[in-house]
Amino acid sequence: MSLDLKFTYTEKxxxxxxxxxxxxxxxxxxxNIVGLCADLIGSLKMGAFQxxxxxxxxxxxxxxxxxxxxxxxxxxxxxxxxxxxxxNFATGRVYDQIRQSVAYSxxxxxxxxxxxxxxxxxxxxxxxxxxxxxxxxxxxHMTVINPCDYNQTKAATLAIAxxxxxxxxxxxxxxxxxxxxxxxxxEIGKAWKMIDGKDVTIFATGHLVWEAVVAEAMLxxxxxxxxxxxxxxxxxxxxxxxxxSVKKTGCAVSAEEHQINGGLGDSxxxxxSRHNPAPLEYVGVNDSFGESGTPTQLLEKYxxxxxxxxxxxxxxxxxx
Amino acid sequence: MEKQSxxxxxxxxxxxxxxxxxxxxxxxxxxxxxxxxxxxxxxxxYFDILxxxxxxxxxxxxxxxxxxxxxxLSAGWYSVLARSGYFPxxxxxxxxxxxxxxxxxxxxxxxxxxxxxASGSLGQGLxxxxxxxxxxxxxxxxKLVYILLGDGELQEGQVWEAAxxxxxxxxxxxxxxxxxxxxQIDGPTEKVMDLKxxxxxxxxxxxxxxxxxDGNNLEAVLEGLKKAKSLSGKGKPVMNLLYTxxxxxxxxxxxxxxxxxxxxxxxxxxxxxxxxxxTLGDY
Numbered sequence: 001m002s003l004d005l006k007f008t009y010t011e012k013x014x015x016x017x018x019x020x021x022x023x024x025x026x027x028x029x030x031x032n033i034v035g036l037c038a039d040l041i042g043s044l045k046m047g048a049f050q051x052x053x054x055x056x057x058x059x060x061x062x063x064x065x066x067x068x069x070x071x072x073x074x075x076x077x078x079x080x081x082x083x084x085x086x087x088n089f090a091t092g093r094v095y096d097q098i099r100q101s102v103a104y105s106x107x108x109x110x111x112x113x114x115x116x117x118x119x120x121x122x123x124x125x126x127x128x129x130x131x132x133x134x135x136x137x138x139x140x141h142m143t144v145i146n147p148c149d150y151n152q153t154k155a156a157t158l159a160i161a162x163x164x165x166x167x168x169x170x171x172x173x174x175x176x177x178x179x180x181x182x183x184x185x186x187e188i189g190k191a192w193k194m195i196d197g198k199d200v201t202i203f204a205t206g207h208l209v210w211e212a213v214v215a216e217a218m219l220x221x222x223x224x225x226x227x228x229x230x231x232x233x234x235x236x237x238x239x240x241x242x243x244x245s246v247k248k249t250g251c252a253v254s255a256e257e258h259q260i261n262g263g264l265g266d267s268x269x270x271x272x273s274r275h276n277p278a279p280l281e282y283v284g285v286n287d288s289f290g291e292s293g294t295p296t297q298l299l300e301k302y303x304x305x306x307x308x309x310x311x312x313x314x315x316x317x318x319x320x
Numbered sequence: 321m322e323k324q325s326x327x328x329x330x331x332x333x334x335x336x337x338x339x340x341x342x343x344x345x346x347x348x349x350x351x352x353x354x355x356x357x358x359x360x361x362x363x364x365x366y367f368d369i370l371x372x373x374x375x376x377x378x379x380x381x382x383x384x385x386x387x388x389x390x391x392x393l394s395a396g397w398y399s400v401l402a403r404s405g406y407f408p409x410x411x412x413x414x415x416x417x418x419x420x421x422x423x424x425x426x427x428x429x430x431x432x433x434x435x436x437x438a439s440g441s442l443g444q445g446l447x448x449x450x451x452x453x454x455x456x457x458x459x460x461x462x463k464l465v466y467i468l469l470g471d472g473e474l475q476e477g478q479v480w481e482a483a484x485x486x487x488x489x490x491x492x493x494x495x496x497x498x499x500x501x502x503x504q505i506d507g508p509t510e511k512v513m514d515l516k517x518x519x520x521x522x523x524x525x526x527x528x529x530x531x532x533x534d535g536n537n538l539e540a541v542l543e544g545l546k547k548a549k550s551l552s553g554k555g556k557p558v559m560n561l562l563y564t565x566x567x568x569x570x571x572x573x574x575x576x577x578x579x580x581x582x583x584x585x586x587x588x589x590x591x592x593x594x595x596x597x598x599t600l601g602d603y
Contacts, residue, residue: 063481066447073451105437
């Protein structure tokens with residue numbers, strides 16, 4: 001028996017390709033956009049831009065710290081640098097460079113981070129960063145975005161090109177359902193209510209938005225009507241949308257491919273605790289590192305798939 | 321800016337040293353040693369070499385840019401910025417105090433004219449300067465980018481990432497300078513972490529190296545910086561090795577790491593100021 005999904009897909013694609021295609025399109029629109037990459041051009045899907053605009057693209061070699069500094073410097077003179085590498089090397093490895101040269105200096109740098117989270121898969125925990133959203137959202141001036149599929153990642157890439165200020169854009173490697181529209185307008189900081197519900201709100205970000213869509217259908221079969229809200233922008237957080245939804249449903253679940261510590265759920269908890277202390281359950285990695293495996297296996301083992309969102313929703317409901 | 325005579329520039333150097341000592345003394349914190357040693361460099365740059373506009377514009381198009389990677393030399397940089405017209409000299413008295421634009425280490429957050437990126441956490445400036453230099457090339461802007469680094473700072477790995485990158489891309493509109501005073505907080509660099517043969521290192525990385533042997537002699541510094549400029553535009557990044565003495569200009573501060581990050585007492589300040597004539601008027 002198949003689920004009655006409110007959103008469906010006919011094609012799967014990696015979100016990094018959404019970034020690569022959006023980056024190329026943004027580059028065609030604005031000659032000030034430049035690219036940098038630390039020896040992962042193919043993995044980041046930055047090759048098409050490099051081919052079309054070789055003079056505006058800078059291979060930095062395996063030297064991420066330098067890349068972040070270069071990007072900060074290029075903004076002086078009006079360039080809009082998109083600096084790409086794996087999320088692990090784009091954050092933890094260069095935290096101080098981002099903090100001083102980009103965030104504190106309020107530079108118009110776009111940090112483009114692929115292969116984030118467990119769904120990186122077989123490469124294992126050294127590369128599966130699960131702390132990046134937390135590190136980036138703590139930085140003043142930084143905007144943090146984590147889109148859910150190919151189309152949303154492409155739209156987000158085009159949106160950040162027109163946004164003035166430092167941005168962290170997180171995306172991933174696995175082939176993933178394309179379930180949002182190709183022509184969507186991406187508004188930074190504006191949550192998207194994808195499915196209306198009255199019993200419990202599921203706030204999801206990144207790849208787990210799809211799992212939330214599946215979880216909603218599973219809950220509905222049991223007579224539970226969940227509201228699904230796509231939080232593509234972790235910072236600034238759309239507090240209004242969060243409070244409005246929880247006012248109606250009375251309880252919530254956060255779902256993210258990230259540590260529970262410091263993630264989206266933490267941000268939602270802050271908002272709720274200040275304005276409307278309601279039950280909140282967390283779907284995320286619980287203070288551990290990942291390991292090698294397929295994306296599906298890893299999401300299951302670490303408790304991040306639709307079944308786990310369903311369980312969390314029921315726990316939240318029981319606490320109402 | 322009108323060119324000044326050597327005598328006039330020398331007076332500015334002396335006043336810069338007074339400013340640094342008074343600023344650091346007033347808040348009993350900061351780093352007097354290195355800016356004292358870089359007075360001739362700062363003054364040569366801002367009053368002669370740089371083609372710049374004190375009506376500050378962040379993008380700095382069609383002007384030479386200067387970055388300070390070793391941000392703890394802030395007192396010296398603020399003094400030369402104020403004395404060359406970026407902001408009122410009077411504002412130097414707010415150094416390191418609450419609600420000031422003159423932060424302990426240089427920052428853009430408060431909007432101090434002349435600062436284009438925050439520095440203080442060492443090793444990052446060369447990368448930023450390279451990015452700015454490449455942006456100039458992309459913009460068809462033929463002006464130059466200057467940057468000062470500390471010698472101890474070269475122990476940071478990022479500097480060598482940037483060194484490799486600059487030569488690979490032939491960033492020849494960049495003129496870097498190392499404040500080669502041989503001192504860092506914990507002692508002489510050769511004891512803390514020996515830099516060995518810096519000239520050979522930078523040459524091996526593909527840079528044009530220009531030694532300025534007497535970094536506390538104004539004429540030598542001016543001549544050295546002019547030579548550096550003549551070496552630019554030839555396919556290689558340029559590195560000046562500027563041999564200075566930390567604490568230069570005050571007899572009890574010179575040549576030791578002890579004044580890297582320590583302020584003078586009231587008596588020590590009086591003694592030091594007695595050795596430095598008030599030439600342009602204290603702030």
